[in-house]
Amino acid sequence: MSNAEVDVADVNIDVKHLTRVEGHGNIVVNMTDGKVEKVQWQVPEAPRFFEAMVRGRHFDDIQTIVSRICGICSISHSLVATKAVENALGVQVSEQTDMLRLLMHYSEQLQSHVLHVGYLVAPDLFGAPSVVPLVSQAPDAVLTIIRAHRVANQWSELLAGRITHPITLVPDGMSMIPTEAQLRDLAETLKATVPDLLTIVDVVLSVAENLPAFERPTEYVSLKQDDPPTYTFYHGHIASADGHTAPVDEWETVANEYVVGRSTAKWAKWHRDSYAVGALARFNNNAPLISPLGKAVAEKFGLEQGCCNPFMNNVAQLAEAAHVTEAALELIDKLLTKGLRKEKVRVKPRAGKGTAAVEAPRGILFHTYEFDDKGDCVAANLCIPTNQNHANIQKDFEAFVPQFADRGEDALRMGLEMLVRSYDPCISCSTHMLNIEFVK
Amino acid sequence: MSKPRVAIFDFACCEGCQLQIVNLEEEILDLIGAVDVVEWREAMAESSEDYDIAIIEGSITRSEDEDRIRSIRSRAKILIAIGACATIGGINKLKNNFDLDEVRECVYGEAHRMQHLDTAPTRAVDEVVKVDYKVHGCPMNPEEFTYVVRCLLMGRTPEIPDYPVCVECKMKENVCRWEYDEICLGPVTRAGCGAKCPSASFRCFGCRGYTDDPNITAAKDVMEKYDLSVDMLKSKLVLFGSKQEPTYE
Numbered sequence: 001m002s003n004a005e006v007d008v009a010d011v012n013i014d015v016k017h018l019t020r021v022e023g024h025g026n027i028v029v030n031m032t033d034g035k036v037e038k039v040q041w042q043v044p045e046a047p048r049f050f051e052a053m054v055r056g057r058h059f060d061d062i063q064t065i066v067s068r069i070c071g072i073c074s075i076s077h078s079l080v081a082t083k084a085v086e087n088a089l090g091v092q093v094s095e096q097t098d099m100l101r102l103l104m105h106y107s108e109q110l111q112s113h114v115l116h117v118g119y120l121v122a123p124d125l126f127g128a129p130s131v132v133p134l135v136s137q138a139p140d141a142v143l144t145i146i147r148a149h150r151v152a153n154q155w156s157e158l159l160a161g162r163i164t165h166p167i168t169l170v171p172d173g174m175s176m177i178p179t180e181a182q183l184r185d186l187a188e189t190l191k192a193t194v195p196d197l198l199t200i201v202d203v204v205l206s207v208a209e210n211l212p213a214f215e216r217p218t219e220y221v222s223l224k225q226d227d228p229p230t231y232t233f234y235h236g237h238i239a240s241a242d243g244h245t246a247p248v249d250e251w252e253t254v255a256n257e258y259v260v261g262r263s264t265a266k267w268a269k270w271h272r273d274s275y276a277v278g279a280l281a282r283f284n285n286n287a288p289l290i291s292p293l294g295k296a297v298a299e300k301f302g303l304e305q306g307c308c309n310p311f312m313n314n315v316a317q318l319a320e321a322a323h324v325t326e327a328a329l330e331l332i333d334k335l336l337t338k339g340l341r342k343e344k345v346r347v348k349p350r351a352g353k354g355t356a357a358v359e360a361p362r363g364i365l366f367h368t369y370e371f372d373d374k375g376d377c378v379a380a381n382l383c384i385p386t387n388q389n390h391a392n393i394q395k396d397f398e399a400f401v402p403q404f405a406d407r408g409e410d411a412l413r414m415g416l417e418m419l420v421r422s423y424d425p426c427i428s429c430s431t432h433m434l435n436i437e438f439v440k
Numbered sequence: 441m442s443k444p445r446v447a448i449f450d451f452a453c454c455e456g457c458q459l460q461i462v463n464l465e466e467e468i469l470d471l472i473g474a475v476d477v478v479e480w481r482e483a484m485a486e487s488s489e490d491y492d493i494a495i496i497e498g499s500i501t502r503s504e505d506e507d508r509i510r511s512i513r514s515r516a517k518i519l520i521a522i523g524a525c526a527t528i529g530g531i532n533k534l535k536n537n538f539d540l541d542e543v544r545e546c547v548y549g550e551a552h553r554m555q556h557l558d559t560a561p562t563r564a565v566d567e568v569v570k571v572d573y574k575v576h577g578c579p580m581n582p583e584e585f586t587y588v589v590r591c592l593l594m595g596r597t598p599e600i601p602d603y604p605v606c607v608e609c610k611m612k613e614n615v616c617r618w619e620y621d622e623i624c625l626g627p628v629t630r631a632g633c634g635a636k637c638p639s640a641s642f643r644c645f646g647c648r649g650y651t652d653d654p655n656i657t658a659a660k661d662v663m664e665k666y667d668l669s670v671d672m673l674k675s676k677l678v679l680f681g682s683k684q685e686p687t688y689e
Binding site for chain 1: 452453454455456457458459460462463465466468469472477480481482483484485486487501530531532534535537538542543544546547548559578579636637640641642645675676679
């Protein structure tokens with residue numbers, strides 16, 4: 001009996017607190033005599049109860065509180081909260097505010113994608129436990145990744161006031177805006193960053209054959225914007241690659257959160273038994289609208305619209321990193337042509353309910369708030385991307401394990417870890433997430 | 441002398457303070473050169489139970505986490521708490537203002553009685569175990585973090601400001617946020633952030649916690665000058681400032 005056959009017969013994978021992901025997740029697989037007995041993606045994150053905590057807080061403190069849901073996508077949480085508060089209060093922001101916020105949002109996509117692909121995913125592709133050994137193995141590549149990450153962070157700081165947890169977002173506007181000279185400098189910096197991004201693309205391309213060839217069709221859900229047609233992160237309605245659409249206000253009918261038998265995590269499904277959100281979902285819904293450089297990056301990897309290999313989410317992120325850089329340059333041009341001016345912010349409390357959606361780097365994100373006539377929050381409901389990917393990760397596991405079991409336990413464990421990482425999960429965004437009981 | 445072994449652990453938090461370590465960018469290479477990072481789950485697959493310095497992010501909110509932090513404390517010679525969740529309980533302490541059963545029901549509905557959803561009142565790390573050094577802020581100030589680490593490597597005691605944010609804000613020549621009818625917590629909040637928020641025309645919301653001996657009289661004078669009620673102030677103080685006295689003995 002060969003070793004491989006032994007591995008196929010009995011597999012016992014128990015990864016506690018998966019590394020190189022944001023937050024805490026476990027992987028459990030049991031196979032006996034070649035038969036799969038248990039395959040589970042579990043989340044033991046400490047729940048933090050944000051929806052309860054915002055109650056009683058004034059509308060102008062909401063974004064400050066909920067940005068703390070996630071350090072990596074704090075800009076997305078702040079933006080969607082600010083938009084939802086404005087919708088509840090009946091506030092329509094100026095075109096300038098909308099453009100500056102979008103510019104801020106692009107910076108987070110770049111920062112998060114570079115962080116994810118460069119620091120968290122690349123080590124797997126190079127067979128290293130972390131980016132640390134790569135510092136001596138491939139110093140130029142690591143320094144290029146760091147440089148691109150720094151540029152993205154400085155870009156965030158210019159618009160958000162600092163790198164993590166924005167301090168410039170206020171209902172109806174921005175507390176501080178950049179100067180035109182700063183925007184011109186940013187444009188120069190971004191142009192100079194394009195070669196670095198292409199270097200990162202080539203570094204990943206050189207080891208891309210280590211991304212498993214695994215496909216599982218699913219429903220891809222993201223924002224979609226028709227007027228004007230845009231590869232959107234910030235405006236538009238909910239759309240799926242299966243052709244379904246829904247207004248943002250009706251996100252609860254899309255997520256359809258539900259509790260599954262023994263595993264007690266709230267999962268989401270729309271038209272299939274699970275759906276996926278994130279860069280690959282956005283790409284699958286918006287590919288023809290991606291920027292020329294984003295398109296070129298996708299082509300290098302053979303990423304095409306309709307791709308259903310979850311590992312290609314990493315590649316879609318690289319394509320988006322190029323896209324947001326180009327889109328930002330265009331946006332800066334528009335802002336400079338119009339000229340920046342200081343705008344007054346005027347908000348009055350009123351009773352109302354408001355919903356908004358944005359694309360966090362790891363997928364579509366919904367916030368809903370309700371306020372009383374004094375402007376104090378009475379209820380909140382938030383739905384974060386990783387929650388929506390939860391069921392999809394589980395379904396991928398169930399398809400992946402039988403297909404890859406013959407490679408042996410170690411390779412299978414590695415494949416499952418990479419599979420989770422490819423979703424770029426943000427587990428401490430645990431607003432809605434329940435723990436899963438261990439099934440003994 | 442061998443390099444100190446450092447391990448980084450997270451509890452209930454957004455992991456944004458670990459991100460500030462990543463955000464040191466090129467400087468992180470110097471840090472990795474000066475210490476041996478033996479465990480850092482968010483960034484590395486390696487792990488170890490043998491370390492000299494434990495860096496802790498996040499609040500303690502469950503009994504299993506209490507056991508875990510005690511075990512980390514027993515292994516570490518030096519324990520550093522980073523970020524508001526760890527140093528003062530941070531935003532997580534907002535939960536303590538409600539009945540905890542009701543909080544669970546609000547978020548999880550009918551499922552709220554499940555045992556694994558148990559939640560204890562949020563505590564800062566020093567309410568459970570002894571903390572040697574604190575790097576305040578939400579997120580922590582990365583420069584202050586490297587300053588503290590540098591001090592430890594050189595065998596010096598880091599000096600953390602014990603004066604209010606107003607001092608740093610005045611030095612930046614900002615117009616006082618109170619002049620804009622905003623309730624700014626600068627007068628009672630510990631400095632060391634460089635008054636980043638008021639410098640971005642955003643009120644201080646107290647993420648670094650109070651100074652050791654906040655000047656309440658001066659704060660009252662400010663309240664009177666701007667004709668504002670204590671209730672309005674309280675509503676802002678609660679954001680990061682829900683009950684935070686250390687109970688560790």
